[in-house]
Amino acid sequence: MSSLRILREFAAVRWFRPFRSRRAVERRQRRLLRAHLRFLRRRSPYFRDLLDHASFAELPFMDKAVMMANFDEMTTVGVRRDEALDLAMANERSRDFDADLGGLSVGLSSGTSGHRGLFVVSAAERDAWVGTVLARTLPRGRLRGHRIALFLRADNSLYESVGSRVVSFRYFDVYADMDENIALLREYAPTILVAPPSVLGLIARAALAGDFDIVPDKVYSVAEVLEIADERRIRAALRQPVLHQLYQCTEGFLAHTCEHGVVHLNEDSVLVEREMLDDQRFVPIVTDLRRRAQPIVRYRLGDVLRLRASTCACGSALTALDRIEGREGDTLRLRGRDGRSIPVFADLVSRALLFAEGFEEYRVVQTGESRIEVALDVVDERSRQSVEAELHRLADRLTCERPEIVFVPYAHDGSVKMRRVVRAPGEGRS
Numbered sequence: 001m002s003s004l005r006i007l008r009e010f011a012a013v014r015w016f017r018p019f020r021s022r023r024a025v026e027r028r029q030r031r032l033l034r035a036h037l038r039f040l041r042r043r044s045p046y047f048r049d050l051l052d053h054a055s056f057a058e059l060p061f062m063d064k065a066v067m068m069a070n071f072d073e074m075t076t077v078g079v080r081r082d083e084a085l086d087l088a089m090a091n092e093r094s095r096d097f098d099a100d101l102g103g104l105s106v107g108l109s110s111g112t113s114g115h116r117g118l119f120v121v122s123a124a125e126r127d128a129w130v131g132t133v134l135a136r137t138l139p140r141g142r143l144r145g146h147r148i149a150l151f152l153r154a155d156n157s158l159y160e161s162v163g164s165r166v167v168s169f170r171y172f173d174v175y176a177d178m179d180e181n182i183a184l185l186r187e188y189a190p191t192i193l194v195a196p197p198s199v200l201g202l203i204a205r206a207a208l209a210g211d212f213d214i215v216p217d218k219v220y221s222v223a224e225v226l227e228i229a230d231e232r233r234i235r236a237a238l239r240q241p242v243l244h245q246l247y248q249c250t251e252g253f254l255a256h257t258c259e260h261g262v263v264h265l266n267e268d269s270v271l272v273e274r275e276m277l278d279d280q281r282f283v284p285i286v287t288d289l290r291r292r293a294q295p296i297v298r299y300r301l302g303d304v305l306r307l308r309a310s311t312c313a314c315g316s317a318l319t320a321l322d323r324i325e326g327r328e329g330d331t332l333r334l335r336g337r338d339g340r341s342i343p344v345f346a347d348l349v350s351r352a353l354l355f356a357e358g359f360e361e362y363r364v365v366q367t368g369e370s371r372i373e374v375a376l377d378v379v380d381e382r383s384r385q386s387v388e389a390e391l392h393r394l395a396d397r398l399t400c401e402r403p404e405i406v407f408v409p410y411a412h413d414g415s416v417k418m419r420r421v422v423r424a425p426g427e428g429r430s
């Protein structure tokens, strides 16, 4: 850990790169991309082969399977997949993430696609990451004396405590007892709280019950899709004018919210190509322009993002998003009245259920071509009718056949990433 490197990155992101025009953003991206491709030709056998026959725009998309299959030839630091995997597994099992591989951090990503992912980050990259995250999260004005509480699934040693004289970090294990966590959190009195929405929901509940009375300067939602209903509930309970978001995954730190609470892509270090799904929604194809140990090049992320129609009042030229909607695989597919298969984006389902009443927790799973299973924490006449009416209204609006709706009790499962709208494997495909 080099504080100088962290500080340099912090200063660059915070003060020296205020992108006010798209031209400036694109100029920087072109310059970084040229340097990155030169580096890959020199150091990554996998990309050298590809770049001999193709330009950047012709490179095939990567995903987790491609990355895992070509790991040894792709990475540029001479680390073998099996060796890194062994270490990452041992770290995960002991829940002690200090062990590294000659200065490289390794970790696993569980993800939702069924493949186990592996990531490798150099010390310099980790420092740059810490600097960027701090620059993007620390409130305007006072910089020193912040206490940052991180609630994260410990599948990422990037997040390990980075103590310094300027800010203090404390790491909370999401697998530990939540009542105990909340008591510790109260004692720590964070000025900045970073957690997945499912955990923020529990903290919000404790706040409403009078068991958590700290009001942090900023609260960040990470690692899961932030549903609008959850956002409102958490914001109110923790008395926040804005609930912030960090869009951070194994593949990189991709977006952050500005002081207005609008999500902006981190286009100063990440190139995001768009595979458009409709006129606003797209799947991002991500190239991390600075990550070298394990290159992320034209990585198809499988998330659905929605562009913002208007520019953001903060004046940043970094692309503004309306929402990070969720996994592309969680797009339901219902039968249209004309027999076609019609995509029903997870976000549309969540929005429809905003208007339904009589329950707090829900989960929607498509289990057949025209069959939807809805789990509710309160299953009674009122909640059933209300949910059914809203889902039928949505189906009508999209000119789909009304699906059969089956109600089941809601079961809490803290071990998986919380996804409220899910398409069961193999169901409803076109």
Ligand SMILES: [Zn+2]
Pocket: 258, 259, 260, 262, 264, 312, 313, 314, 315, 316, 320
């Ligand atoms: Zn903004």
